[in-house]
Amino acid sequence: MNPILRSSLFWAPRGLCIALAMFLGLFGIDVFQGSAPLATKLLGFVIHLLPTWIILAMLAVAWRWEWVGGAILLALSAAYAVWAHDHPNWILLIAGPAVLVGVLFLVGWFLREEIRGHSRRKAVPGQ
16 A cells, blocks of 8 residues: 555544544634623533534544544434434534544544554464
């Protein structure tokens, strides 16, 4: 496998997952509008950042077990699509990138031996 493609298949889902977490984190900024007390705004900000923390926790797991991260992201995307079924634009904007990242993690897991450049299985002596 081409070294550039191998590197891209390893780093793309991780980098895109970080970008997705940052994108979701931007939605928390809107709580600072209005005249609510600061404590209320901070609580709202923390609540708005929960999806970001979930994505980052999933990334920590996916960094080691790509298939788990891919499966979790696809499940979260499906759950969000069901929850936001009245807003197809939201689904495309939020669940769409999550599906892409989940699929990339699964592709990385499926091609893990080619991506890492070696097999984890031990060679049989005499062959």
